[in-house]
Amino acid sequence: MVMTTTKSLLTVAVAATVMTTVNAHGQMTMPKAQFGGGDPTSFVTTISSSKLQAPSGMSFTTSPEANTKAFTAAIKASSFKTLRDFIEQNSQPGECGKSVVGAPQPLPDMVEWSHGSGEGFTPSHEGPCEVWCDDKQVFHDDNCARNYPQAPARLPYEKAKCAGASKLTIYWLALHSSEWQVYKNCAALQGGSGPAPGPAPSSAPAPGPAPSSAPRPSTSPSPSRAPSPGGDDEDCDDDLPIAGDDDCDDLPEPDCDDDLPVKGDDIGGESNYDKFKQGINFRSIEDGEGEDAPGQVVPEDY
Incomplete structure (x- = not known):
């Protein structure tokens, strides 16, 4: 009985570890997403692959790479213009997924995604990702796990479009199974809810030339003496x-x-x-x- 109980507990522990590994696939680390509790690296919800019609000769039940190619073709043929549109209209990921808005942060040079210290996007979880600043799309890739394999994954978003934005949000859809995993993180941005920051103020312009002194009044020429009347008369x-x-x-x-x-x-x-x-x-x-x-x-x- 003791051996059986010990073996059962070990099996449960291993299973829990496997489930955590499978369901934990990273988070946004730059700007750093903040969390109120739970596993910050797990997906927030799923979307059934039946929400899209696979193109002829393609399906969503093969390899992660093939599934991703089928999804890319299917969404281009659909009414959805962006990945965000598809996720928001087919699920309820909340404002920031499992993250919270948190304290405002400066805009980074690159948006980063990490799964621990040695992984960015989980390689087997191929699929598209997007970055948004408020309602402006500033990055999209059809297969982020394959095209950005480094750790952390560094996404070259259009930083200039984020000037003056209040919030940066990342979406990632993992297509390795027929139930697509939705990841969504966000972070508040410094300087949001206001006009876009202008260029750094230049030094004060050099003062213009000092105003010239008022022009001197022209000296009226002395009136010439009128000639004596009579022409030849003596003076x-x-x-x-x-x-x-x-x-x-x-x-x-x-x-x-x-x-x-x-x-x-x-x-x-x-x-x-x-x-x-x-x-x-x-x-x-x-x-x-x-x-x-x-x-x-x-x-x-x-």
Whole structure:
């Protein structure tokens, strides 16, 4: 009895180990998916292969590679545009599968999938996978286990399309049996729910040239002196210079018709003649008979 019991317990333990190995096939490790409990590496649900019609001459019950080729042809001929559409419409994987949204993380250079330290996608579990940032598809491959065999599997997604996204999600469908295994993990992203981050700010632009000083007001040329009336008449400036003055501009210009103004001239009244007298002292010129010649005046220095 003791031996039988011991053997039975050993059999159960081995079976449990095998089941864990079969059902545990990895998780997203970059960005790192977070989990609330249970086995983080196991699939979240399954989809029956009867959901798609296999193309003529192909089936979903042969080798993993042949099954994958049949699935690729079948889904292209169907109404499903993406792997995500097919999984979400034919199962209930939840928002993040067995993972939780968790704390926001920066966008990685590559999305990584690992099953322990020595495996990425389980080699026998061939099938397609996709990566999404919110509602933008940023990666797809028809057979991720075969085409990305490294550990961890590193997927070159379109990082630029994820700028400003809130969540990154990976889908993987393993087609090695007639019940297709669905894997879904996600991670929150830093900077989500906002505009896409712009380029790093450049240094402040160099200040423009200092504004030039206000233009100097142009100096008006000194007005030229008007020519003396009469054309050939003499210039009174030369005949009667005024002390301290370079020319006659400040004085009314006398009538130069005659050498000296005389009474009865056209100047008349309070004329240039009277104004002329204000700058020069005049004395009467006596004629031969002892009387002042009518209107004849000359400067005292004459």
